[in-house]
Structures are given as C-alpha cells and as structure tokens.
Amino acid sequence: MSARPVCLVLAALLVATSAAAQGTRYTLTGHDVAVYNLAGTLRVEPGTGSAVVVEVTRRGDDASRLEVQTGTIGGRETLRVVYPDDHVVYAPLGRHSQTQIRVRDDGTFNDRGGHEVTITGDGSGLDASADLRVLVPAGQRIAVNLAVGHVAVTSVHGQVLVDASAADVETSGTRGGLSVDVGSGDVKISGAEGDLNVDTGSGSVTLSEVKGDDVGIDTGSGEVTATTLGARSLKIDTGSGGVRLSGVATENADLETGSGEIELDVDASLKSFHAETGSGDVTLRAPASLSAAIDLETSSGDIESDFDVTITRREEDHLVGRIGSGAGRISVDTGSGSVRLVRR
Numbered sequence: 001m002s003a004r005p006v007c008l009v010l011a012a013l014l015v016a017t018s019a020a021a022q023g024t025r026y027t028l029t030g031h032d033v034a035v036y037n038l039a040g041t042l043r044v045e046p047g048t049g050s051a052v053v054v055e056v057t058r059r060g061d062d063a064s065r066l067e068v069q070t071g072t073i074g075g076r077e078t079l080r081v082v083y084p085d086d087h088v089v090y091a092p093l094g095r096h097s098q099t100q101i102r103v104r105d106d107g108t109f110n111d112r113g114g115h116e117v118t119i120t121g122d123g124s125g126l127d128a129s130a131d132l133r134v135l136v137p138a139g140q141r142i143a144v145n146l147a148v149g150h151v152a153v154t155s156v157h158g159q160v161l162v163d164a165s166a167a168d169v170e171t172s173g174t175r176g177g178l179s180v181d182v183g184s185g186d187v188k189i190s191g192a193e194g195d196l197n198v199d200t201g202s203g204s205v206t207l208s209e210v211k212g213d214d215v216g217i218d219t220g221s222g223e224v225t226a227t228t229l230g231a232r233s234l235k236i237d238t239g240s241g242g243v244r245l246s247g248v249a250t251e252n253a254d255l256e257t258g259s260g261e262i263e264l265d266v267d268a269s270l271k272s273f274h275a276e277t278g279s280g281d282v283t284l285r286a287p288a289s290l291s292a293a294i295d296l297e298t299s300s301g302d303i304e305s306d307f308d309v310t311i312t313r314r315e316e317d318h319l320v321g322r323i324g325s326g327a328g329r330i331s332v333d334t335g336s337g338s339v340r341l342v343r344r
Contacts, residue, residue, distance in 0.1 A: 023057035023133065026068065032076035034143040036107050038083050039090035039119055039129040042146050044153040044160065047135030052142060054079050054135075060089075060128040069107060076143075080107030081132075087118050087125030093148050097121040099166045099183075101147045110145050110163045119148050136160075153178075168203075186222075204241070223260070242280065261337070265344070271328045281337040284330065285344050291324030300336045306343035 033052045035042070040059065047053055056079075058066050067082040083103075093099070097120065104114040118125075129149070136142050136156050143161040144151065151162050155173040162169055165183045173191045180187055182200040189196065190208045198205055200219045207217075207226035215231040217224050220239045228247040235254045236243050242260035252272045255262050261280040264273070268287045275282045281301070288307075296303050296319045303319050313320040323330075323341075332339045 023055035023131070024068070026054045026056065026070055026079055028052040028054065028070065028077045028079055030072075030077040031139075032141045032143075034073075034076055034078045034108075034145065035132065035134055036078065036080040036109060036145045037130050037132055037149075038081065038101070038103070038109075038117065038147040039088055039093075040146070040149045041131045042134065042144050042149065042151045043132070044134045044136060044142065044144055044151070044156055046155050046157065047137045050137055052077075052134065052136055052140060055133040056081065057131045057133075058128065059131060060126075062126050062128040063130075065126065066128050066130060073106065073108060078108070081130045082107040083117070083126060083128065085117075085126035086115060087120070087123075088129075089121070089123060089125040089127045090119055090129050090148055091121055093119065093121035093166070095122045099148050101165050108145075109147065110165075117147075273328075273330045273332075275331075276333045277335070277337065279336045280334060281340065282332050282334050283340045283342060284332075285342040288343050289324075290328075290341075290343070291326060292328035292330045293322050293326040294329075294341075295320050295331045296339045296341075297332065298334045298337060298339050301334060301338035303339045305341040307341055 029051045035054060056068055065084055069080045069082055099119045101109055101117055102114040103109045103117045136158060138157040141159040145163045146167050147165045149167050151164055151167055151169045153160055153171040153174060157175040159177045160174060162180045166185060168185045169180050169182055170188045176194045178192055178194060179197045182203060184202045186203045187198055187200055188206045189210060192210045195212045196210060196215045198217045202221045204222040205217050205219055205224045207229055209228050211230040213232045215234050217236040221241060223241040224236050224238055224243045226245045229245060230249040233252045234250045238257045240259045243255050243257055244263045246265040248264060248266045249269050251269055253264060254274045256276045259279045262275045262277055262282045265285040268289050290307060298317050307323045309321045309323055311321040
C-alpha cells in the first residue's frame with residue numbers, strides 16, 4: 001500500500017475516534033423527559049433553550065452494537081440506549097460483581113415487565129457501555145435512569161428524578177424538587193433548594209447546605225449525616241446505621257433507626273421531635289429556650305437532661321415531664337442506649 005492511502009486511513013480513524021469521544025447529540029422536546037441507560041456515567045447539567053440535549057458516547061469493544069432510540073413513551077419524551085444482549089460486561093463495576101435488572105425491548109426499565117439482563121464487572125458478554133451528558137433547561141422535569149455506574153447532577157433548576165440500581169449519586173447546586181432512588185450506592189447531596197426525597201437500599205447518605213419544605217431519607221442500611229439542613233418537616237428512617245445531624249433548622253423531626261446512634265443539633269424553631277432506635281444512644285442538642293412536653297424511655301441506659309424538668313412521672317427507665325412551658329413535644333424511645341438532652 002502506498003503512503004498516501006495509509007495516511008488517508010489513519011486520518012479517517014482519527015476523525016472517527018474524535019467523533020466518538022465527543023459523542024452524538026440528540027434533542028428531546030417536551031416538559032417531561034426521561035433518559036435510560038444500563039451502564040456508564042450520567043452527567044446532568046444546565047442547558048440553554050427549551051429542549052433537553054443528550055450527548056451519548058459509546059464505549060467498549062462492542063460499542064457499535066448499541067442503539068439509541070428516542071420517542072414518546074407513557075406521555076413523555078424519552079431517550080433509551082438499547083443493549084442487544086442479556087449479558088453486559090462493564091469493567092468499572094468490579095471483578096466478580098454483578099447486577100440483575102429487568103429490561104423491556106424498548107430499553108426502559110425500573111418498572112415491572114421485560115426480560116432479565118445481567119451486568120457483570122468481568123467475564124464474557126456484550127462489552128459495551130455509554131456515557132451520557134444531559135443538558136437540562138431551567139424549569140424542566142427530567143428523569144434519569146441508570147442500572148450501574150455513576151450519576152452526577154450539577155446546578156440544574158427544575159424537577160429532577162434519579163433512579164439507579166447500583167450506582168453512587170452526587171448532586172450539587174440544584175433548585176427545585178429532587179428525588180433519588182438507589183438500590184445500592186452512596187448518595188451525596190450539597191447545595192440543594194427544594195423538597196428532597198432519598199431512598200436507598202444500601203449505602204450512606206450525606207447532606208450539606210440543604211433547604212426545603214419536606215426532606216425525607218429512607219435507607220435500608222447505611223449512615224445518614226447532615227450539616228446545615230433546613231426543613232419544615234424532616235423524616236429519616238434507616239434500618240441499620242447511625243443518624244448524625246448538625247446545624248439543623250426544622251419544626252418537625254422524626255428520626256428512626258433499627259440499630260445506631262441518633263444525634264440531632266437543632267435551632268429554636270423545633271416544635272416536635274420523635275426519635276426511636278432499637279439499639280443506640282439518642283442525643284438532642286438544643287438552645288436554652290427549648291420548651292416541650294417530654295416522654296423519654298429506654299430499656300437499658302441512662303436518661304440525662306441539662307434542662308430543668310418539671311417531672312410528672314419518673315421510673316427507672318421512663319421519664320415524663322415538661323421543659324419550660326411545654327409548648328412543643330419531645331418523645332424518645334431506645335431499646336438499648338442512653339437518652340441525653342443537651343443545652344447548647
């Protein structure tokens with residue numbers, strides 16, 4: 001072969017590689033948009049104009065076999081990355097790791113129906129994944145669905161729903177409602193304004209600089225920590241794992257864990273506090289102005305208070321009384337652990 005044809009072939013390969021690295025762009029119109037991908041990364045960022053733009057970059061030895069489909073499903077515009085195999089290999093998942101998920105022929109999942117797809121970190125199968133960059137205009141409703149990989153949402157203003165099977169999720173600077181549902185993976189949320197709901201089967205949840213009317217966290221196993229959190233209503237439920245919250249401003253706090261310590265550092269806006277743990281200490285830190293009717297109970301542990309308490313009933317493991325005028329309400333129940341009311 002002459003030198004010129006070789007150069008032309010190399011130039012063509014370089015162009016193809018560059019195009020693959022930049023990704024293919026798709027435009028989705030409509031106020032309600034959903035994106036589906038089985039394996040890879042999902043970056044959700046602010047966009048301009050009135051349409052959602054999705055950049056898809058295919059990866060892996062079998063990347064060319066992936067098909068991207070768009071269209072209306074269930075009343076909303078969608079983009080789906082379709083994998084033509086029931087066994088997908090995604091190396092970042094890790095050796096000897098696997099996730100199974102039911103997927104419909106149109107590439108949608110996270111609902112009933114479809115065939116079973118197994119995603120593994122090694123072995124034989126379809127070696128393909130896709131990295132997606134989703135550009136979202138302000139005021140948009142967007143749902144991103146990922147089986148395995150990583151999700152990052154940055155500075156998006158709108159209604160954002162994240163649904164993942166086995167993936168870490170990080171968000172920052174969001175404005176508007178935010179919902180995160182993860183089967184397995186850590187969730188980190190910072191700088192969020194708007195109602196927040198997080199549901200994870202296994203994984204820690206970390207919040208910072210969060211403000212919304214209603215904040216709800218539910219995790220089967222994993223610690224929940226927060227700093228600088230404001231909410232009219234705060235509800236946290238974890239099957240196993242501690243709950244540690246500082247710099248909290250809330251009227252109503254309901255904290256439960258099957259096993260783990262509960263710590264809440266709250267401001268003077270608190271009106272109602274309920275804490276329950278099967279095993280672990282419960283500590284409430286509040287300003288000197290705290291006023292509440294109290295009902296504190298522990299099967300095994302001490303009950304301590306820095307506040308002056310007007311006692312109406314006292315037993316070895318149970319204290320009922322009043323702090324100040326008793327305007328609010330505090331109830332604590334721990335199977336094994338001490339209860340402490342600390343004046344800040």
